[in-house]
Amino acid sequence: MQRAFQLASLGATLVLGGYVGSVQANTEIDWWHAMGGALGDKVEQIAAGFNASQDEYVVNPVFKGNYTETMTSAIAAFRAGKAPEIVQIYEVGTATMMSAKGAIVPVHELMANANVDFDPSAYLPAVTGYYTDPEGRMLSMPFNSSTPVTYVNRDILAKAGVEEVPRTWQGLGDALEKVVDSGAAECGLTTTWPSWVMLENYSARNDIPFASQANGFEGLDARLKFNQTAVVDHIQRLKEWQQDGRFEFGGRKDEAAPKFYSGECAMMMASSASYAGVRENASFDFGVAPLPYDAEVIDTPNNTIIGGASLWVLDGASEAQEKGIAEFFEYLSSPEVQADWHQFTGYLPITEAAAELTHEQGFYAKNPGTEVAINQMTGSTPTENSKGLRLGNMVQIRDVINGALEKIFAGEVGVQAGLDQAVEKGNALLEDFQNANR
Amino acid sequence: MAYFQRSHFTPWLLLAPQLIIVSVFFFWPAWQAVKQAFYIEDAFGLSQQFAGLSNFIAVLSNPNYYSVIWTTVVFSLSVALGAMSIALFLAVLADRVIKGASTYKTFLIWPYAVAPAVAGVLWLFLFDPSLGLITALLERLGIEWNHNLEGGQALLLVILASVWKQMSYNFVFFLAGLQAIPKSLLEAAAIDGASPMRRFWTIIFPLLSPTSFFLLVMNSIYAFFETFGTIDTVTSGGPGSATTTLVYKIYQDGFVGQNLGTSAAQSVLLMVLVGGLTFIQFRFVERRVQY
Numbered sequence: 001m002q003r004a005f006q007l008a009s010l011g012a013t014l015v016l017g018g019y020v021g022s023v024q025a026n027t028e029i030d031w032w033h034a035m036g037g038a039l040g041d042k043v044e045q046i047a048a049g050f051n052a053s054q055d056e057y058v059v060n061p062v063f064k065g066n067y068t069e070t071m072t073s074a075i076a077a078f079r080a081g082k083a084p085e086i087v088q089i090y091e092v093g094t095a096t097m098m099s100a101k102g103a104i105v106p107v108h109e110l111m112a113n114a115n116v117d118f119d120p121s122a123y124l125p126a127v128t129g130y131y132t133d134p135e136g137r138m139l140s141m142p143f144n145s146s147t148p149v150t151y152v153n154r155d156i157l158a159k160a161g162v163e164e165v166p167r168t169w170q171g172l173g174d175a176l177e178k179v180v181d182s183g184a185a186e187c188g189l190t191t192t193w194p195s196w197v198m199l200e201n202y203s204a205r206n207d208i209p210f211a212s213q214a215n216g217f218e219g220l221d222a223r224l225k226f227n228q229t230a231v232v233d234h235i236q237r238l239k240e241w242q243q244d245g246r247f248e249f250g251g252r253k254d255e256a257a258p259k260f261y262s263g264e265c266a267m268m269m270a271s272s273a274s275y276a277g278v279r280e281n282a283s284f285d286f287g288v289a290p291l292p293y294d295a296e297v298i299d300t301p302n303n304t305i306i307g308g309a310s311l312w313v314l315d316g317a318s319e320a321q322e323k324g325i326a327e328f329f330e331y332l333s334s335p336e337v338q339a340d341w342h343q344f345t346g347y348l349p350i351t352e353a354a355a356e357l358t359h360e361q362g363f364y365a366k367n368p369g370t371e372v373a374i375n376q377m378t379g380s381t382p383t384e385n386s387k388g389l390r391l392g393n394m395v396q397i398r399d400v401i402n403g404a405l406e407k408i409f410a411g412e413v414g415v416q417a418g419l420d421q422a423v424e425k426g427n428a429l430l431e432d433f434q435n436a437n438r
Numbered sequence: 439m440a441y442f443q444r445s446h447f448t449p450w451l452l453l454a455p456q457l458i459i460v461s462v463f464f465f466w467p468a469w470q471a472v473k474q475a476f477y478i479e480d481a482f483g484l485s486q487q488f489a490g491l492s493n494f495i496a497v498l499s500n501p502n503y504y505s506v507i508w509t510t511v512v513f514s515l516s517v518a519l520g521a522m523s524i525a526l527f528l529a530v531l532a533d534r535v536i537k538g539a540s541t542y543k544t545f546l547i548w549p550y551a552v553a554p555a556v557a558g559v560l561w562l563f564l565f566d567p568s569l570g571l572i573t574a575l576l577e578r579l580g581i582e583w584n585h586n587l588e589g590g591q592a593l594l595l596v597i598l599a600s601v602w603k604q605m606s607y608n609f610v611f612f613l614a615g616l617q618a619i620p621k622s623l624l625e626a627a628a629i630d631g632a633s634p635m636r637r638f639w640t641i642i643f644p645l646l647s648p649t650s651f652f653l654l655v656m657n658s659i660y661a662f663f664e665t666f667g668t669i670d671t672v673t674s675g676g677p678g679s680a681t682t683t684l685v686y687k688i689y690q691d692g693f694v695g696q697n698l699g700t701s702a703a704q705s706v707l708l709m710v711l712v713g714g715l716t717f718i719q720f721r722f723v724e725r726r727v728q729y
Contacts, residue, residue, distance in 0.1 A: 072693050079483045096696060100482040251586035252676055258568040396695040399675075406677035410587050425502075432697065436480050 026058040027320045029328065030084035033061055034070040034309065035144070038276075042344055050331045057324030059086075067093075067309060068395070074314065078103055083314040085321055086328075088143060090309045091130060092394035095216065097312050098139060099392065099437040105313040105322070107329065108137040114326035122333070122351050126303045126377040130388030131310050134217055140313075141329050144347040145306040146273035147373050148197045150292070153185070154285040156266040160184035165267075165289035167301075169237065172292050176246040179266045188246040191269040192254040195401040196307055197291070198269075199226055202234055204305045204386035206297040211430075216390035220434040224397070224426045227419040230297045236415045239408060249409040252402040257281075271307055272373035275346035288369030290376045303380050305388045308347060339363075348374055392433025397426045468709070474702035481696035493703035502679070503687075503704075510683040513597060514661035520601040521657055522650070525608030530638070532609075533616045543613070550606035554667030561599040562672050585673065589680025592673045596681050599672060600665045607660075608653050615649035616642065647727040655719055662712050684708045 035043045040063050047059045064070040067090035074087040089097055097104055111118035120128065120138055131140045152165050160179040166172045176188030191197050203210040208229045213222035226232075241247035248265060250256020260268035261281040269291065270278075278286055293301035311332075313325055331337060338354030341347065343363050349355045355374055358364065364371040380386075391397060404422035407413045413421070442448050478489040497503055532542050549557065564572045567584040576583045585592040619642060627637045643650075666685050669675060675682035675690060682690070685708065692701030 068694050072696070075481050075696065096481050099480065100484060102484045103482040249587055252674070255567075255586050258566070262568055264568060393695055393697070396690070396697075399690070399694075403676065403678040406587060406589075410589070410677070412678075429695075432700075436478050436697075436699075437485075 026056060027318075027324050029057055029059045029086065029317075029321055029324050031059055031061045031086040031088075031311075032064045032070055032074055032084040033088040034064060034067045034090070035088070036063060036066075039144075039345060042341065046332070046337060046341065049337070050328055053331065054327070057321075057327065059324075059328055071096075078314060078316075081316075083316055085317045085325055086311050086313055088309045089140070089312050091145075091307055091388070092398060094131065094140070094310070094388075095390050095392040095394060095433070098133075098390070099220075099433075103315050104139070105315055105317070106133075106137065106139045107141050107313065108139070110313055110322055111326050111329070114323045116323075116326040116330050118326075118330070122353065124348070124350060124352065124355075124378060126382050126386070127306055127348060127350050129382045129386075130306055140310040141332065142306075142310045142350045143308075143332070144273070144341075144345065145308040145310075145350065146271040146347050147304045147306055147377055148193070148201050148269055148291050149272050149372050149376065150289040151260060151268045151270060151274070151278050151282075152287045152289055153260070153263065153266050153282070154287050156184045156263065156284075160266070165287070167290065167292055168295040169234070169292045170295050173237070173241065173246065176241065176266070177244075180245045185263065185266040186245060187248040187259065187265040188241070189267045189269070190248045190250045190256040190259045190265040192250065192256050192271070192274070193307070194249070194252065194405050195398045198234065198238065198405075199231055199401060200389060201291060201304045202231060202294070203229065204303065205291055205301050206230065206294045207302040207383055207385050208297065209385050210389060211391055214384040215388065216392075217384070217387060220392065220430075220437060222391060223430060224423045227416070227423040230294060232416055232419055233296075234294065235405070235408065235419065239415055242409060249405070252399075252406070271346075272348065273308070273346040275370060276344075286369075288372045290372055301376075301379070302386045303377050303382055305386055306348070306377070343367075343370075346370070346373075348377060391430060392437065393429040396429050400425045400429070471702045471705045474698055475706050476699075478699045481698070489699060493699045494707070497700055497703050497707065506679065506682050506684055506687050509593070509680070510662070513593065513600075513665075513681075513683055514658060516597045517600045517604065517661040517665065518654065518657035520597065521604040522608050522653055524601065525605045525653075526612050526646075526650075528605070529609050529612035529616055530642075532613060546609050547606045549603050550610070552603060554600075554603060554664055555671045557603040558596070558599050558668035558671035561595060561602070565595055585677075587677055589677055592677055592681045596665070596669050596672050599668045600661065603668070604657060604660055608657065611649050611653055612646065615646045619645050644728050648729055651719075651724060651727045654723065655716060658715060658719070659712065662708070684711070 031047065033040075033043055043061050047061045051058050062084070064073050067088075070087065071089050071093050074083060074089070077083045108118070108120070120132075120136070123138075123142065127142045127145050128138055130145075131142055132138050150165065156179060157163075157165070157175075160182040162175045162178055166175050172189070179185050179188050200210055203226060208231070209215060209225050211222045211224050211226075213219040216222035238247050242249065248256075248259065250259055254270065254274070256265075256268060257270065257274070257277070259265045260278075263284065275288070290301075291304055311329070313322075317325065333351055335351065335353040335357040338349045338351055339357040339361065342349040342354060342358060349358060401422050404413075404418040408415055408418040475493050476489060476491075478487045478493070479485065528546060532539065532546065535542060552560070564570050565583060565585060567573055567586060570583075573583045583591060585595050623641055624637055627641055632640070662683075663685055665683070666689065669681055669683060669686050670689070673681045675686045684704065688701050688704045688708065691697045691704065695701075
């Protein structure tokens with residue numbers, strides 16, 4: 001009898017102690033992300049910094065794989081009722097996330113509810129434009145945004161007698177001709193992520209629409225338009241360049257990079273976030289130049305649009321967690337954290353203050369070429385053609401476009417026909433998305 | 439103990455673990471897939487509309503789907519027949535070796551232990567258009583290799599990687615099958631004056647037919663389903679959907695595109711297709727197997 005009493009009181013103490021202990025424990029916030037390798041270490045550092053700066057909340061970063069895997073896991077977790085609080089979703093998933101009205105908590109709402117200081121105008125318009133609704137309210141927190149720039153092999157250009165990297169596609173054609181004719185390199189230009197660089201960003205840079213309804217910002221009935229715009233002439237130009245070696249098609253993602261690193265191609269268009277990779281792999285003197293604009297379409301270039309990802313808050317978090325998330329976002333947007341992230345990774349700083357701080361620290365002076373991306377993004381006010389893209393099923397639409405480009409550059413189909421096919425298939429996907437999200 | 443040996447429940451009890459695993463990991467997801475094929479859903483499952491057969495109609499009326507079926511047929515035939523014939527050839531050779539036999543056999547069996555995705559990456563490195571060793575060799579021979587652009591080359595690469603891996607599985611079975619053939623039969627044929635080729639086709643091959651039939655079924659299933667990892671790591675279904683097989687398209691539409699209804703409809707169709715293929719194999723090919 002006494003034994004049983006002892007056991008019972010021990011049990012009660014443990015249970016009560018555990019209860020008391022859990023009340024005193026920090027509020028945990030799970031953050032699912034797709035940053036692997038060195039980027040992942042930096043993410044852990046940022047979270048650790050936030051956790052150390054206060055003792056109410058603990059942010060747990062969890063690496064979930066690449067962007068597709070992270071998004072799929074988050075959606076599956078949501079359906080199972082076990083969603084994380086914060087998830088990093090790539091820019092092409094924006095439309096899917098936005099349409100999921102019962103699944104997400106818009107950032108502006110979160111910050112307002114938590115009474116945290118939040119000034120949307122402190123953020124770079126070209127970055128936030130992608131993630132705001134038509135009324136200008138921020139839906140997700142930009143985290144790692146990049147934009148395409150041109151990396152050049154200065155040694156090859158010097159050998160070919162090209163002194164300055166041209167700012168226009170027309171000028172670029174002449175320069176690349178010099179490179180190939182002089183034998184300084186086998187190929188002039190290659191590109192990673194061809195759909196992102198040559199269609200989406202080409203359209204934005206030259207202020208022409210990629211899709212109707214302001215690239216999808218104004219309605220689910222947006223449809224693709226790039227087979228009717230100067231994009232057709234641009235792809236035709238690249239096809240002609242392919243005949244004489246001025247351009248080489250490298251693949252859908254970043255398979256083209258080895259061509260640049262090995263010196264086969266004199267120039268490569270790639271994400272500004274590839275800076276670290278280029279620095280590591282290029283055994284030559286390299287430079288960074290802005291993405292060219294088309295002098296036949298526009299006089300002064302428009303801003304380019306971002307790639308990368310943003311942080312979305314999923315529904316189902318407790319009030320305490322939401323307050324914690326709001327404070328974490330505030331920490332994340334502080335100039336010091338943003339400047340450090342920007343300098344380490346090559347992703348853009350999302351606030352003006354962070355860009356200024358980086359300037360003051362002399363970072364741009366010590367690392368030439370790193371300010372090209374941010375100048376390109378802030379050089380003009382975003383128009384309705386350069387705020388970004390808000391198209392459903394964008395991942396598959398990119399696949400369709402890349403498939404068409406592959407056929408075009410393999411010579412299997414003509415430029416106009418290929419782009420027409422891409423628009424037809426892409427519009428079917430947009431219609432599917434519209435139907436599924438009534 | 440005797441109770442269990444006599445009880446009617448014992449077989450069920452012993453089968454229970456396997457039955458539970460099969461129901462949880464096969465029947466339940468399969469049922470979910472069949473159910474989901476009849477709905478149009480958004481990615482988050484927040485709105486579900488009953489769609490009847492419209493997912494199936496959408497899949498079957500898409501001209502893309504038929505080119506994917508054709509790619510799958512070409513791919514699967516090449517992988518199954520390629521893996522089996524190379525394995526048979528190697529098994530026949532390995533059977534005759536006496537010195538160092540176990541070394542040869544170990545090396546030939548190793549690729550089976552490699553995961554499909556890893557096998558894909560290995561071959562991707564060898565054939566990389568800029569840095570690959572074999573690419574350099576091919577360039578010396580005047581062949582330009584760029585599987586990121588040429589659909590035919592990409593298909594060849596994934597077939598190669600898949601065959602390489604599956605060949606060792608077939609090799610093990612063929613070797614065992616060969617060693618089960620009584621030597622006396624072959625000796626008798628040799629005495630009667632039959633050439634090695636004659637001996638192979640009239641004695642060895644028919645006696646190997648149970649093994650061959652088994653491997654044909656297993657290789658078909660491998661080519662239809664398990665090559666997903668190889669295709670994903672080597673070409674991601676490209677260029678221009680040249681290496682997109684049925685199973686890869688299911689992944690693309692379902693996981694990448696978050697289009698769950700269409701993806702589920704495709705899964706159901708693929709299940710019917712492979713089930714039908716296996717049925718045909720058992721009905722028509724098994725007749726010719728000599729047990």
